[in-house]
Amino acid sequence: MCETIAxxxxxxxxxxxxxxxxxxxxxxxxxxxxxxxxxNIASRRMAFGRIVDPDTAEVIDExxxxxxxxxxxxxxxDVAEINCHGSVVSLRKALALVLRQGAxxxxxxxxxxxxxxxxxxxxxxxxxxxxxxxxxxxxxYEAALSQMEGALSRRVREIRARILDVLVDLTVxxxxxxxxxxxLTYEKLLSDLEDVxxxxxxxxxxxxxxxxxxxxxxxxxxxxxxxGKSSLMNCLLRQSRAIVTEIPGTTRDTIEEAVSxxxxxxxxxxxxxxxxxxxxxxxxGIERTKDAFNKADLIVVIVDASTPLTGEDRDILGRLSxxxxxxxxxxxxxxxxxxxxxxxxxxxxxxxxxxxxxxxEGVEEIEDKIEALVYGGQLSQKDSVMVNNVRHxxxxxxxxxxxxxxxxxxxxxxxxxxxxxxxxxAYDYLGEIIGETVSDEVLDEVFSRFxxxx
Numbered sequence: 001m002c003e004t005i006a007x008x009x010x011x012x013x014x015x016x017x018x019x020x021x022x023x024x025x026x027x028x029x030x031x032x033x034x035x036x037x038x039x040n041i042a043s044r045r046m047a048f049g050r051i052v053d054p055d056t057a058e059v060i061d062e063x064x065x066x067x068x069x070x071x072x073x074x075x076x077x078d079v080a081e082i083n084c085h086g087s088v089v090s091l092r093k094a095l096a097l098v099l100r101q102g103a104x105x106x107x108x109x110x111x112x113x114x115x116x117x118x119x120x121x122x123x124x125x126x127x128x129x130x131x132x133x134x135x136x137x138x139x140x141y142e143a144a145l146s147q148m149e150g151a152l153s154r155r156v157r158e159i160r161a162r163i164l165d166v167l168v169d170l171t172v173x174x175x176x177x178x179x180x181x182x183x184l185t186y187e188k189l190l191s192d193l194e195d196v197x198x199x200x201x202x203x204x205x206x207x208x209x210x211x212x213x214x215x216x217x218x219x220x221x222x223x224x225x226x227x228g229k230s231s232l233m234n235c236l237l238r239q240s241r242a243i244v245t246e247i248p249g250t251t252r253d254t255i256e257e258a259v260s261x262x263x264x265x266x267x268x269x270x271x272x273x274x275x276x277x278x279x280x281x282x283x284x285g286i287e288r289t290k291d292a293f294n295k296a297d298l299i300v301v302i303v304d305a306s307t308p309l310t311g312e313d314r315d316i317l318g319r320l321s322x323x324x325x326x327x328x329x330x331x332x333x334x335x336x337x338x339x340x341x342x343x344x345x346x347x348x349x350x351x352x353x354x355x356x357x358x359x360x361e362g363v364e365e366i367e368d369k370i371e372a373l374v375y376g377g378q379l380s381q382k383d384s385v386m387v388n389n390v391r392h393x394x395x396x397x398x399x400x401x402x403x404x405x406x407x408x409x410x411x412x413x414x415x416x417x418x419x420x421x422x423x424x425x426a427y428d429y430l431g432e433i434i435g436e437t438v439s440d441e442v443l444d445e446v447f448s449r450f451x452x453x454x
Contacts, residue, residue, distance in 0.1 A: 004030065005106035005114075006098045008091050009453035015086030020095050021453060022080040022103055023111055028067050030101045031080040034094075035065045043069040051082065051094050060097065061090045075111050076118030109450025113443065116435060122153050123435025123446065127389055130450050131214060138263035139213045139374075143386050152392070153434050155385045159199045163427045166192050170420045189419070190410045196426075197403040203387055204396050210388030212297065212374050216258070216265035219370070220296035224312045227302045228330040231357040233270040236261065236366070262371040269296065298373055299325045300366070305354065306334035309342060317346040325350040326369050332356050391446075395429045402426035 004024025010017065022030055032041060037049025044066065051060040064083040073079040082098075084090045099105060109130070116126045124147060131144035146152075166189070173184045221229045237259050255270040269292045293299060299320060303313055317327070327343050329336075333356045340352040351369055355362030387393050406422035431437030 004103045005110055006030075006095060006103040007106035007111075007453040008095055009081075009111075010086070010091075013086075013088065018084045018086040018091040020082040020084065020091065020098060021106075021111060022082075022098060023073075023075045023077050023106075023114060024103070025078060026102050027078040027080040028069075030098055030103055031065060031067055031082070033101050034097050035063070035082070037065070041065075041067050043067055051084070051097065053097055054101075060093045061085055061087075063094075071118065071120075074120070075114040076120045077114060106452065107447075108452050109447030109454060112450060112454055113447040116443075121148075122150075123438060123443075124152050124156070124389070124392065124433050125150055126435075127391075127446060129454065131388065133451070133454065136216060136258065137260040137265040140216075140265055140388075142263075143210060143213050143388050146385070147388070151385045152387065155203060156430050156433050159196060159203075160427055160430050162192075162196050162199070163423060163430070166196070166423055167420065167427065170416050170423070174416050174420070184416070186410055186413060190407060193403055193407045193410060193423070197400060197407065200396055200400045200403065203385065204393065204400065206385065207387040207393040207396070209374050210386035211390070211393075213264060213386065214388040216267050217297045217370065217374065218267045218269065218292075218295060219298045219300055220269045220271060220292040221300050221302065222271055222293055222316055223302035224304075224310065224316070227304045228328075228355075228357045229270055229302055230255075232300070232302060232328070232330075232355075232363075232366075233257065233268050235357055235360055235363045236266075236268060261367050264371065264374055266370065293319070297324065298370065299323055300328060301325060301350070302328045302330050303338055303343070304331050305329035305336055305338045306331045308337050309346075314346060317343065317350075320347040320350055322349075324373060326366065327352045328355045328357075328362065328366070329353070330355045330357055332361075333359065392433050395432050399426040399429040402429065 002025060004022060004026035006020060006022045009019045009021040028041070033054055034051055035041070035047075035049050036052045037047045039047055041047060046064050046066045048064055049062075051063050052058065053060065061084045063085075066081050066083075068079045068081075070077045070079065082094060084094050112121075112126050112129050115121050116123055128144045128148035132141065132148055135141035135144055169184045169189075221232055223229050233255070237257055257268050257270075259266050259268060271292050301316055301320065303309065303317075309317075320327075325347065327347065327350045329338055329340070329343070329352060332354045340354075343350060343352050353362050353365050353369070355366070357363070387396065402422045402425040406419050406426070409422070410419055428437045432442070435443075
């Protein structure tokens with residue numbers, strides 16, 4: 001990492017300020033060559049001046065610049081940042097000048113990669129940086145921030161420490177069987193392994209909620225025409241986005257909107273009503289409705305409670321088996337021809353809520369159900385460490401399997417050195433989460449997902 005790198009660290013486009021970040025041993029030297037100011041450049045002190053091409057004396061921009069001496073910087077190296085006006089032209093010219101002075105263009109995620117390689121953060125914390133940047137709602141932001149601050153890392157290290165204790169006991173008993181030491185019994189070993197496996201299970205149990213908080217929940221709103229699907233979407237959005245009329249078939253395509261519900265990112269999909277039709281455009285919309293049904297995390301079926309169930313209603317309800325679903329008995333102000341018992345006879349696994357969406361009745365209870373889907377009884381993501389990364393989840397599953405295999409052969413009384421292989425494998429899998437036992441290929445893959453300048 002002897003090269004000095006540079007990139008624009010703010011979003012591309014017009015803005016009040018645009019920042020060029022420089023990191024590496026030549027950060028200060030490059031800054032001095034391009035930045036002209038009346039005062040001396042002191043570490044961690046912002047200075048006002050101009051970016052000037054030393055070869056042509058062309059003034060590129062009036063800027064604020066700061067130099068930060070390593071290792072107490074984001075990357076752990078010497079860092080300089082130039083705060084230009086947020087003009088695409090200004091940033092492009094200033095960056096080109098910095099590159100001509102000896103820096104090279106940073107690769108995506110290279111600043112954070114250097115922070116990891118310099119020990120400023122572990123790999124799980126580095127991965128959380130991009131999650132903080134991409135967070136779409138408060139819950140996903142808070143979960144990412146907790147991981148960036150090391151909550152998951154600490155929990156993984158605690159579990160690895162317990163596994164290491166087991167490995168130490170195994171090594172002592174394998175290498176020094178005749179010494180006067182406490183003999184490791186199979187019963188104690190099995191008990192220790194089961195305790196560690198329980199710890200891994202506890203982390204894994206948060207993966208579903210963590211993934212939904214990070215990626216958002218896809219909620220498909222399904223029902224026959226004119227039952228209130230668009231009204232529900234407008235209620236949840238707190239605005240009139242979908243067209244609401246008394247004419248069946250008004251929504252002829254899926255309408256997708258992002259919204260934050262109880263600080264959780266939710267993608268609402270208002271679908272075309274499912275019915276028999278000869279209208280080609282409406283038929284295409286119905287096919288897209290079925291596709292949304294198959295891909296949704298939660299299916300909300302709306303039924304007109306003021307009229308008896310139709311064949312179309314029964315067909316939709318019959319498709320809910322094995323799916324997370326919520327049935328709304330809407331238009332209760334007009335009558336109660338359909339009861340929760342009628343729904344349970346067709347779809348016993350669905351929660352049922354009575355609503356009058358034109359009056360906003362039942363919306364809060366719907367939001368309660370969406371929140372419960374994510375947290376599964378937990379008060380919030382702040383109450384526990386959450387796994388929200390697919391790579392971490394997969395490594396935890398592999399560690400769990402290795403511990404389970406070790407338990408099986410321990411019960412069978414296999415030799416300790418055979419048992420040690422699976423336990424050490426679990427230890428290494430957990431190490432990959434925080435980057436202590438990770439290949440260069442994995443590192444390249446992780447940081448390739450970052451944006452330039454971070």
